[in-house]
Amino acid sequence: MTxxxxxxKKPLSNSLEDFLITRIDYDSKLKQIVSFSVLQVCFKxxxxxxxxxxDTAHGFLxxxxxxxxxxxxxxxxxxxxxxxxFNECKEKIxxxx
Numbered sequence: 001m002t003x004x005x006x007x008x009k010k011p012l013s014n015s016l017e018d019f020l021i022t023r024i025d026y027d028s029k030l031k032q033i034v035s036f037s038v039l040q041v042c043f044k045x046x047x048x049x050x051x052x053x054x055d056t057a058h059g060f061l062x063x064x065x066x067x068x069x070x071x072x073x074x075x076x077x078x079x080x081x082x083x084x085x086f087n088e089c090k091e092k093i094x095x096x097x
Contacts, residue, residue: 002028012094017043020093024086033081038089054089056081061089 003025012018018040025035037055041048053064054077061079079085 003034004028012040019043020090022086022090033083033086035081036086036089038086038093040093052093054093061085 006022006024006026008022010020010022012020019042021037021039021041023037024033026032027034035056037053037057039053039055040051042051043049050064050066052066055062055064059081061077061081063075063077065075079088
């Protein structure tokens with residue numbers, strides 16, 4: 001397996017405190033995404049705070065809501081590990097968070 005990692009950081013506002021960070025792990029032999037994450041991070045007073053994150057860390061797609069209580073903050077959601085799911089997750093954060 002030959003996996004390449006691609007990471008991109010984009011500001012979500014003019015204040016440079018709110019960022020969208022994306023990561024894709026791509027297997028060039030299989031020609032497919034093997035994992036990804038899309039997260040919103042806010043920087044306040046020199047500290048980074050994750051707000052929301054979609055990821056496939058456990059082999060399935062799930063959504064973290066770091067602003068909620070522990071028992072409510074992780075949610076398994078329908079979707080596969082694919083470029084289409086990655087784009088959907090990115091769009092959800094851009095529209096809603």
